[in-house]
Amino acid sequence: MHEYRTHTCGELRGSHIGETVRLSGWVHRIRDHGGVLFIDLRDHYGITQVVADPDSPAFATAEKLHAEWVIRVDGYVRARPEGTENPKLPTGEVEIFATAIDVLSEAKELPLPVFGEPDYPEEIRLRHRYLDLRREKMHRNIMLRSQVTAWLRRRMTEEGFTEFQTPILTASSPEGARDFVVPSRLHPGKFYALPQAPQQYKQLIMASGFDRYFQIAPCFRDEDARADRSPGEFYQLDIEMSFVTQEDVFQAVEPVLRDLFIEFGGGRPVTAEFPRIPYDEAIARYGTDKPDLRNPIKMQDVSEHFRGSGFRIFAQMLEKDVRNRVWAIPAPGGGSRAFCDRMNNWAQKEGQPGLGYIMFREDGGAGPLAKNIGPERTEAIREQLGLGAGDAAFFVAGDPKKFAPFAADARVRIGEELELTEKDRFSFCWIVDFPMYEWNEEEKRIDFSHNPFSMPQGGMEALEAAKTALAAGDMGPVLALKAWQYDIVCNGVELSSGAIRNHLPELMKMAFGIAGYDEAVVEEKFGALWRAFQYGAPPHGGIAPGLDRIVMLLADEPNIREVVMFPMNQQAEDLLMGAPSELSPSQLRELHIRIIPPKKKAAEGGQGDG
Numbered sequence: 001m002h003e004y005r006t007h008t009c010g011e012l013r014g015s016h017i018g019e020t021v022r023l024s025g026w027v028h029r030i031r032d033h034g035g036v037l038f039i040d041l042r043d044h045y046g047i048t049q050v051v052a053d054p055d056s057p058a059f060a061t062a063e064k065l066h067a068e069w070v071i072r073v074d075g076y077v078r079a080r081p082e083g084t085e086n087p088k089l090p091t092g093e094v095e096i097f098a099t100a101i102d103v104l105s106e107a108k109e110l111p112l113p114v115f116g117e118p119d120y121p122e123e124i125r126l127r128h129r130y131l132d133l134r135r136e137k138m139h140r141n142i143m144l145r146s147q148v149t150a151w152l153r154r155r156m157t158e159e160g161f162t163e164f165q166t167p168i169l170t171a172s173s174p175e176g177a178r179d180f181v182v183p184s185r186l187h188p189g190k191f192y193a194l195p196q197a198p199q200q201y202k203q204l205i206m207a208s209g210f211d212r213y214f215q216i217a218p219c220f221r222d223e224d225a226r227a228d229r230s231p232g233e234f235y236q237l238d239i240e241m242s243f244v245t246q247e248d249v250f251q252a253v254e255p256v257l258r259d260l261f262i263e264f265g266g267g268r269p270v271t272a273e274f275p276r277i278p279y280d281e282a283i284a285r286y287g288t289d290k291p292d293l294r295n296p297i298k299m300q301d302v303s304e305h306f307r308g309s310g311f312r313i314f315a316q317m318l319e320k321d322v323r324n325r326v327w328a329i330p331a332p333g334g335g336s337r338a339f340c341d342r343m344n345n346w347a348q349k350e351g352q353p354g355l356g357y358i359m360f361r362e363d364g365g366a367g368p369l370a371k372n373i374g375p376e377r378t379e380a381i382r383e384q385l386g387l388g389a390g391d392a393a394f395f396v397a398g399d400p401k402k403f404a405p406f407a408a409d410a411r412v413r414i415g416e417e418l419e420l421t422e423k424d425r426f427s428f429c430w431i432v433d434f435p436m437y438e439w440n441e442e443e444k445r446i447d448f449s450h451n452p453f454s455m456p457q458g459g460m461e462a463l464e465a466a467k468t469a470l471a472a473g474d475m476g477p478v479l480a481l482k483a484w485q486y487d488i489v490c491n492g493v494e495l496s497s498g499a500i501r502n503h504l505p506e507l508m509k510m511a512f513g514i515a516g517y518d519e520a521v522v523e524e525k526f527g528a529l530w531r532a533f534q535y536g537a538p539p540h541g542g543i544a545p546g547l548d549r550i551v552m553l554l555a556d557e558p559n560i561r562e563v564v565m566f567p568m569n570q571q572a573e574d575l576l577m578g579a580p581s582e583l584s585p586s587q588l589r590e591l592h593i594r595i596i597p598p599k600k601k602a603a604e605g606g607q608g609d610g
Helices: 122-127 136-158 199-207 246-264 279-286 312-320 337-349 368-385 400-417 459-471 476-480 505-514 519-525 527-533 547-554 585-590
Strands: 020-033 036-043 046-052 070-079 094-105 181-183 191-193 212-221 232-242 276-278 325-331 356-361 364-366 392-398 428-432 437-440 445-448 485-490 493-500 540-543
Touching: 020 046, 020 094, 036 070, 136 212, 136 232, 136 246, 136 547, 199 212, 199 232, 199 527, 199 540, 232 246, 232 547, 246 428, 246 485, 246 493, 246 540, 246 547, 276 279, 279 400, 279 428, 312 325, 312 392, 325 368, 325 400, 337 356, 337 392, 337 400, 356 368, 364 368, 368 392, 392 400, 437 476, 459 476, 459 505, 493 547, 505 519, 505 527, 519 527
Parallel strands: 046 094, 276 428
Antiparallel strands: 020 036, 020 070, 036 046, 070 094, 181 191, 212 232, 232 540, 325 392, 356 364, 356 392, 428 485, 437 445, 485 493, 493 540
């Protein structure tokens, strides 16, 4: 007999009744039923019930056991007494009558329980992650992640893609998020950077003559944490293809993601065809470029119905600035005074002055706003929005660039409160036609809006026209320029960004020049791409769906840390390993680094250090 086990704790069935077996695992739970001890024994594969009564030679040891002790059990398999079977467990029709129990490892008093799914403070969970991962839900999430990763590798290989690994130590890049930097011992005063993504490397792979690349790639960005973003590091399914158009990328990626969510989605419906929504339309209809299409609400511009109306707040706003607009958020079934007041109160808690509304009745509109604009304008709004009696509409006004995020939040809240949003499905879409550039208000300059390596729509001719207009002081053509950039979104979560790349050196130089980078900076920071493109580079494009976010959606988890084995907390700290940590003086000397502590914050009401 094997030293530790003949079977796993998830393996035994009715066909094993009568066999002598040996199991090893953790004591999951102990129940004392009138002197008879029932021990749920757990390992990676499942749970088996072990029984010890006073007649068992193992009983004396069983009485000493505590939760999470690691034990070895010898015994024989028998059927559970009629009526005590557990259909929720694969092993639920049998139990082990223990003839011997050996303690392999004892456990101290636990800082958090493993049995059940209690809502425990995240700090304790992360500090003792090895215990947290023993919980059934966490174990299931991590196994799902592993299965998804394995499935993607198989599928991408079947689709003709080849996996290549790209470097982890690379050069710092000026675009995107902050880099994590690594000091060089051999080159004092110089630093490596951890890759924010394998962006340049995968383009160089295309320039090297390989065709369809993929990688389950680790990426490192010094960003603040969010519910759907880990601080520090994350993984993505990195993809690049040569001699492709945007449509080719869509046709390659869409079936993979659809089949992945069908395979692991637990029977939840998946979008049959992913709709393509232009960026401008996404903002106008949903207030965001990450719309949750499970929510059927689409916003509409109703500015003309308020222009010159008796509702002076909106009318004057429209007269004051041509950029100002009035958007309506339809609320089917939301025509009660209680709901409208509740939404107005919510808006005020969000820092807004309020949320104007019209309630539609059989005899017309109701509410102060309807009275101010009159029955004809109210009816015109109702007809435009396709609403009827018992419905409502809410209104936001001003510069859409400023109020769109609030409007998007209001749309989401209305959909949830009125139960319009379908929960148990996966709704995908492509967001396309992103602006190539945007105005950086903080730095008062033109910046890339998405990916600096993208091909502008219209190519060199469009860039030259934009550059000429900019030289004449007109930013309009620059900000209107679209790129072959795209995102894929599922249930309001951005899974991926991608683009058809700029593979021409002169075009690359001009694109970066419009964003304020001179040729010397391009050659210094992107020298490998710059040089490679001068020796014949194929048209190419790609995408990189986020693995963490994919698993988060499949596991129906609201927080990405629930699907990462060893995540950092929101302050980018690894509480388990104690990172980041200080280096010893000898390590610092070896790296030619001296620590300069940050200046102490000034006392409240006082002056800071000079």
